[in-house]
Amino acid sequence: MSERYSPTVRRRRLSEELRRLRHDARMTLDDVVKATEWSRGKLGNIESGQRQRPQVAEIRTLLDTYKVSDPGIxxxxxxxxxxxxxxxxxxxxRDVLSPKFVGFEAEASVICNWELAVVPGLLQVPEYVELISRTALVRDPKDVQRVVDARIERQRVIFEDPPDDVWLVFDETALVRLRDHPTVLRTQVARLIEAAERPEVTIQLVPHTRLHPGTGGPFVIMDFPSTVDPSVVYLETDTDGLYLEDVDEVARYRRLFDHLRLTALLPEETVPRLREMIA
Incomplete structure (x- = not known):
């Protein structure tokens, strides 16, 4: 099985299918609770995907309750x-990564990432990860190394079987701040230049002198190869993050990302700008 296969995406698809089958059976949550003698919380957790590892026997009970007889379904x-x-x-x-976010990212066919203050995680070099981890007050060397290992493994999995499109736009300030760390700056910029040559990767810098509409914070838009899997917007927080799936909310962030792309240097202008930083 490919490492980019995602149980997270399958779990969300299962939840959608179970809600659809319940609606087709014209049953409310209370009707199902009464029929199965389950708690409303248990049923709600299965339908919402909060139950991380639903039991096959539980799903079979729901199919029986909804009178789903078609063997194929x-x-x-x-x-x-x-x-x-x-x-x-x-x-x-899972102690240093958001399992839900990486689960969605693992199977995304298109990833659009805006970063306000840091280099996008998919292109961070180990030296940069270590530096920003220590800046974030991660002091124990073992903890720092674990963050580095997780980030590098995430990159390996994504780029061994890459998405169709990875579009990364970020504020140049993330690199300007590295001027006091010239070795890290050179290594990180070299990685960005190298990545920009990949056919699926597009990188755009927003010059640090330009005003832009992305001051509200970083976000990632993820689209999936199957039309049954709706797009997701991930907003990073101090905890696990916020996930938006409402069509209008996703559309709003797409428009924001389009504006950021227009504000940024063109891809063909970005690489020369990067080369200037380490000339």
């Missing part, structure tokens, strides 16, 4: 349940 839903119970590679780094 039953097996498709049960397969989604089995797939959602798999463990992604990121589980071993």
């Amino acid at each position: 039953r097996e498709a839903v049960l397969s989604l349940c089995r797939q959602s119970r798999e463990r992604g590679w990121w589980v071993r780094y």
Whole structure:
């Protein structure tokens, strides 16, 4: 199984399918609670995807309750349940990575990332990760190394089987701040220049002298290869982050990203600007 296969995406798809089948059966949550003798909380957690590893027997009970007799539909839903119970590679780094975010990212076909204050994580070099980790008050060398290892593993998985499109726009200030760390600056910029040559990667810098509409903070828009999987906007917070799936909210962030692209240097202007920084 590919490391970019995502149980997170399958779990969300399972939740959508279960809600659809309940609506087709013309049953409310209370109707299902009464029929199954489950708590409303348990049913709600299964439908919302909060139950991380739903049991196949539980899903089979719901299919029986909804009177789903078509063997093809039953097996498709049960397969989604089995797939959602798999463990992604990121589980071993769950103390330093957001499992839900990396789970979505793992299967995204298009990733659009705006960063206000740092280099996008998918292109950070180990020296840069170590520097910003220590700046974020991660003091124990073992903890710092764990953050570095998780970041590098994330990059390896993504770029071994890359998405169709990775579009990274960020404020040049993230690099300007590295002038007091010339070795890190040179290594990081060299990585950006190298990555810009990849066919699926587009990098744009917003010059630090330009006003832009991205001061509200960083975000990532993720689209998926299957039309049954809705796009997601991830807003980073101090905890796990905020995930937006409402069509209007996603559209609003797409417009914002388009404006940021227009504000930034063109891709063909960005690489020369990067070269100037380490000339």
